[in-house]
Amino acid sequence: MDFRLSEEQEKFRQEIRDFLEGEIKQGLWEPKCDAWIMAHDPEFTKRVAQKGWIGLTWPKEYNGQGRSYIDRLILTEEMLRYGAPAACHWFADRQIGGAIVHYGTDEQKKELLPMILRGEAYVGLGMSEPDAGSDLASLKTKATEDGEEFIIDGQKTWTSGGSHMNWIYLVARTDPEAPKHKGISEFFFRTDLPGVNVVPIVDITGEAHFNEVFFENVHIPKTSLIGERNKGFYQILNQLDYERSGMERLMANYPLFEALIKYVKETKRKGQPLSKDPLVRAKLAQLKIELEIGRLHMYRVAMVMDEGRAPNWESSMSKAYGTAFEQRLAGAAIEIIGLYGQLSPESKWAPMHGMAYHSYLSSKGYSLQAGSSEVLKNILALRKLELPSQ
């Protein structure tokens, strides 16, 4: 047992910090909460790619860095700490590249992986549908074979980054006759094809980071199929473990936490800094305690991945824990700020650029996306604790 990071890892962390601080100093972007999923900045993504920080964990034979998941966790932790606009490459780096490495053909690897590594693939995840949320296997979007092509018809929803994506990773039904889990396949294709129509959904923050995506008679080459036909559901279960695994499920609002600490030190109430109020101190200390417990969960998940295992119950645990923490953080931030906490970012009176307002509203979705907390607790109960399903 050893909780220490290696000297190289500490150096790597410093290198990332220097890079991100340099970017902020140059005024290239401003730290934001939720930037990993909401802030699309193709130029930033290209600069990250040039550093070799996309595909960090991919095997070297595919021009990845062959580094550990702990290394990647350090990278993502710092991206989140600084609220860096990493949304363009996040999904591709986190799970799609890995899926292609794992399930793709040699041709697909040759064609698709370099594009991701260059920071040119902005990938949307086409999973949920209006009638297929937690019960993903009920999806209805069809992929019908037609000569050398598949024809896609149907609708996806809650597609994050849909309005920025140029590629989509889509799960669709390829065998309508088979039992529902056994007739699904995975596809990866460009979204600038005729028949693809993206309609943004405005969420309760007033922003539109997720979307409905309609597919009407969309022709894609057969080579878009990833992995085995009709085995897509089983492939995606594994990918979901990775989707849930990361620090973005704990630290998406880290800029708010930092700003809040600064705010209570600088803001006076009744003639003394808010930070001297025992209730405020207790609340913030509790958040710090919960954050650090969450970080331990996240590092454990990365260690599991470094052992070569998919982090199944571990990432279910860390995501359920982490998203609940973020919701408490956002709620506590508004409580601490008091009346000012309700002000939207547009108000000149809003402290901390209205971050608390944004995070509070945004965090309501955290325990739903990428597996609701209820689904995650089912996984924990059935797979870790081996409770009976009936």
Next chain:
Amino acid sequence: MQLALSEEQEMLRTMARDFLSDKLPKTAVKEIEESEAGYSPELWKEMAGLGWMGLAFPEKYGGSDMSFLDLAILLEEMGRACLPGPYFSSVVLSGFTILDIGSEEQKAEYLPQIASGEKIFTLALTEPSASYEADGIETKAVAEGDNYIISGTKLFVPDANVADFMLVVAKTDKGFSLFIVDAKSEGVSHTVLKTIAEDKLCEVVFDKVKVPKDNILGEPDKGWDEVEKIIQRGAVAKCCEMVGCIQQALDMTVEYAKDRKQYGRPIGSFQVIQHYCADMAIDVEGTRLAAYKVAWMLSEGLPCTQEVAIAKAWAGEACQRVMALAHQIHGAIGVTIDHDLQYYTRRAKAAEVSFGDASFYREVVAKEMGL
């Protein structure tokens, strides 16, 4: 960074678990709890024979030269088994303190006695103020010739009823000092308190107790730094016990949920019960990760004020959540005195308030955050 235990550590865990499940069924725990001594001298001897008392002490003092992290494994298993007795007092609170600041003579004299189990030590720190802070200590030690005269009342002193020696924290001229006091000294008296964990916490009165100056542990007047270390070690060790306690509560609850049938099916197949169990598991794992992190940090000699505060604050409250759900799932059988769950419920509550509760440590964290 890696979390796996070494092969030796896994062996230690297996050995401890096997030994304690064999020697310490809950009937034995009950018997020991109800006994006047509060420990089993036979079991104590066997534990000493296994090398448990001296596990983390250097070989030259009769120990096995293992680490605090190794000890953490043992403490977790003791928590799982609800081991009653003065192990914590003698080894964690006293042995490490002597090792840390004792003179060579003191170490050579006392540590082998602790390691062999021949003598039992304890710590007399807290007082009626029930505080772990310096301003809560009023017991005084006044120099008089070659002696100090100690007067005052200590409260919540564990195992004073069976201790041969006590490490007593007292105010001296310009600060605080620690003394090794023979428990049989004239003027020392104790009363066992009736507590929720049925452990032997005592009121100990020092009525002009004469202690030779040679029995000062560490530097006179400069003892408070060590007291803080003792509290820190106590908190870490308590966290490790708590991990065992709530892991066992979770295991028992999951087993019960698999067996207990209502409406024609195991209650563990109902989603509400499954989610309760999942919530318990999340709390148990968080507590374990935090406890082992600080045990590792202590082992490595790394500064860990904030980490210990985080671990103990978290563990105290997580234990309460876990035990609440364990009871809810067990239903009425879990609140009967004959069911094993109550051993864990009682200990978890006592552990929460021992060596600093969550409020105490939240303030430590707040200070560390620069608030």
